[in-house]
Every structure is written in structure tokens, then in C-alpha cells.
Amino acid sequence: MNRHPPPDSPLLIGTRSSAMALAQADHVAELLRRLEPGLRTQPVPTTTTGDTWPGDLTRIGGKGLFVKAIDEQLQCGEADLAVHCLKDVPGDRPLPRGLTIAAVLPRADVHDVLVVPEGSPVASPAELPEGAAVATSAVRRKAQLLALRPDLRVMPVRGTVGTRLAKLDSARRPHTAADGDDGPVDAMVLARAGLSRLGLTARIRYEFSLAEMLPAVGAGVLALVCREEDDAVTALLHRLDDPAAHAEADAERSMLSGLRGHCNSPIAGHCTTAPDGRLTLHGMVFSGDGSRFVQTRLQAGPREEPAALGSRVCAELSRQGARQIIDG
Numbered sequence: 001m002n003r004h005p006p007p008d009s010p011l012l013i014g015t016r017s018s019a020m021a022l023a024q025a026d027h028v029a030e031l032l033r034r035l036e037p038g039l040r041t042q043p044v045p046t047t048t049t050g051d052t053w054p055g056d057l058t059r060i061g062g063k064g065l066f067v068k069a070i071d072e073q074l075q076c077g078e079a080d081l082a083v084h085c086l087k088d089v090p091g092d093r094p095l096p097r098g099l100t101i102a103a104v105l106p107r108a109d110v111h112d113v114l115v116v117p118e119g120s121p122v123a124s125p126a127e128l129p130e131g132a133a134v135a136t137s138a139v140r141r142k143a144q145l146l147a148l149r150p151d152l153r154v155m156p157v158r159g160t161v162g163t164r165l166a167k168l169d170s171a172r173r174p175h176t177a178a179d180g181d182d183g184p185v186d187a188m189v190l191a192r193a194g195l196s197r198l199g200l201t202a203r204i205r206y207e208f209s210l211a212e213m214l215p216a217v218g219a220g221v222l223a224l225v226c227r228e229e230d231d232a233v234t235a236l237l238h239r240l241d242d243p244a245a246h247a248e249a250d251a252e253r254s255m256l257s258g259l260r261g262h263c264n265s266p267i268a269g270h271c272t273t274a275p276d277g278r279l280t281l282h283g284m285v286f287s288g289d290g291s292r293f294v295q296t297r298l299q300a301g302p303r304e305e306p307a308a309l310g311s312r313v314c315a316e317l318s319r320q321g322a323r324q325i326i327d328g
């Protein structure tokens with residue numbers, strides 16, 4: 001089925017209105033123009049509940065809120081495709097009805113990085129003073145920070161990457177009860193991929209190794225979502241699909257959904273593709289304070305589907321006691 005008439009109207013790209021989301025939508029528009037030089041696209045920015053709510057996201061439905069509003073735009077025809085950070089797409093439930101991931105773009109860098117306030121001499125986690133405050137709202141990052149440095153005080157932080165950096169740099173910022181922030185911090189953990197999309201990699205002071213900080217499931221992956229019935233858009237987007245990144249994403253998300261990892265479980269997963277195409281999936285599940293964890297790293301069998309690898313890693317983590325650690 002073709003898109004709603006008129007057929008020559010621009011392809012509408014549903015996106016959040018944050019700078020990172022707009023940059024991602026722009027990037028996809030550029031890729032589409034390279035495929036189809038005559039194609040016109042138009043971003044349709046939306047401010048989601050997740051963007052406007054200043055407090056703890058778990059109280060209003062979790063970080064799935066960022067994608068929910070955009071998915072609704074797609075479902076009701078206000079947008080023809082959406083660009084989602086796969087990391088933000090909930091792993092414990094199927095995509096909304098009628099929507100499909102038509103493509104996964106080549107994967108960006110998956111590493112988490114440490115950013116410090118402008119002028120701070122700190123160059124690594126080891127150089128942070130005893131009891132230093134580090135900002136992140138990701139339970140996965142918190143657990144792994146505490147595993148590295150149990151003395152750190154991990155502080156919640158919300159907002160777009162730009163807002164977070166502004167908070168980091170303003171040593172004395174007004175405290176509002178609603179935002180759950182607790183005064184100045186010594187450092188912040190962010191994803192390299194996000195900073196890179198904003199042209200802000202100069203702010204990176206230290207890159208965590210994968211052994212120090214295993215990434216989130218879907219880290220660095222942009223997923224292009226559209227209506228399943230929209231054959232023309234599905235076929236167009238499919239031409240942008242990166243099969244290796246797609247397979248890695250499928251393996252990681254299969255592990256995540258198997259663990260029924262709701263958005264606040266400290267779960268990390270990273271799948272890589274060997275030159276011969278064989279996938280290896282490393283999965284970890286942590287207790288909230290990082291003091292306990294289970295992990296496994298398994299390679300796919302010769303003809304094993306990515307999702308089957310994810311299930312096997314999930315089963316092995318469960319065998320090691322992942323469930324008890326998640327339920328705490």
C-alpha cells in the first residue's frame with residue numbers, strides 16, 4: 001500500500017524536538033536523499049511527556065515515554081517514519097501494533113564516557129576524589145560505577161544532553177525538589193554516540209572500557225520505524241538496513257526481553273560480529289549497587305538465529321541467578 005495521498009507530499013519524519021533527535025532525523029533525511037535524490041522529507045518534531053516531566057521517569061511510565069508519543073504519530077499518520085535510539089525503545093514489550101523496524105543503521109560507537117565540569121582537572125574515574133558525586137540516571141551505569149568505585153555518590157540527572165552539560169558546568173544551580181537533583185557534581189556519564197551526534201566529543205575526558213562499563217542493549221543503534229502496511233516506506237527504509245547491526249540488535253534485544261528487563265533493571269548487553277559473520281553476545285545483570293552480578297559471553301552456532309543466541313544468553317544468565325538479582 002502506498003502512502004496517503006498526495007503521493008508527492010514530503011515524507012514526514014517523526015522525531016523528538018531535542019537537538020540529538022533532530023540531528024538524527026537530519027542524518028536519516030540525508031541518507032534518504034542519497035538513495036532517492038528527488039525525495040522530499042520534513043521533520044515533525046514532538047515534545048514528549050518524557051521531555052516535559054522534570055522528575056523521576058519511573059513514576060510516569062519509564063523512559064519508553066520518549067518513543068511512545070512518536071509511535072502514536074506514526075500510528076495515526078502524522079508521520080511516515082520515526083528515528084528511534086534503539087536503546088530508548090522498551091525491551092520488555094513488542095513494538096506498538098502495526099509498526100515495524102524497517103531498518104537498523106550501521107552502528108555508532110557503543111562506549112560510555114566520563115565528562116567533567118569545564119575547568120576540572122579530573123582525567124579518569126580513578127582521579128575522582130573520595131566520595132565524589134557522579135551524575136547519571138541509568139541504573140546500568142550506576143551499578144558499574146559503584147563496582148569500580150564503591151565510594152562514589154551517584155546522582156540522578158534528567159534532561160537532554162545539552163541541559164545535562166549545562167547543569168554539570170554550573171557548579172551552583174538552583175535546586176528544585178521536582179528534578180531530584182542534589183547540587184553540584186564532579187562528573188557525568190554519557191554515551192559517546194550521543195555526544196558525537198551533537199558535535200560535542202571535545203567534552204569527553206575519559207572513555208570507559210567495555211570491561212569497566214558494558215553498554216546498554218541497543219547502544220549506538222538508530223532504528224527506523226514505520227507502519228507495517230506502508231509497503232513503499234518499508235521498502236525504501238529497508239535499503240538503509242545494515243544486516244550486521246540489525247543482527248546484533250536482535251540478539252541483544254532478545255536477551256533483554258527474555259530477562260523481562262524493565263527499563264530500570266541494571267542489564268547490559270553487547271553483541272559483536274566477527275569477520276566471518278559469527279555473532280558473540282556478552283550479557284551482564286547487576287544488583288543496583290553493583291556489588292553482585294552475573295555475566296556470560298556466548299558465540300552463535302553456525303546457523304543460529306540472532307534471537308536464539310539472545311535466548312541462550314538469557315537462559316545462562318538466569319541459570320546463574322539473574323532473576324534473583326533483578327528482583328533484588
Ligand SMILES: NCc1[nH]cc(CCC(=O)O)c1CC(=O)O
Binds near residue numbers: 161190192218
Ligand atoms: N537515554 C538517552 C540516550 N539515548 C541514546 C543516547 C545516545 C546514543 C546511543 O547510545 O544510542 C542517549 C544519551 C546518553 O545515553 O548519553
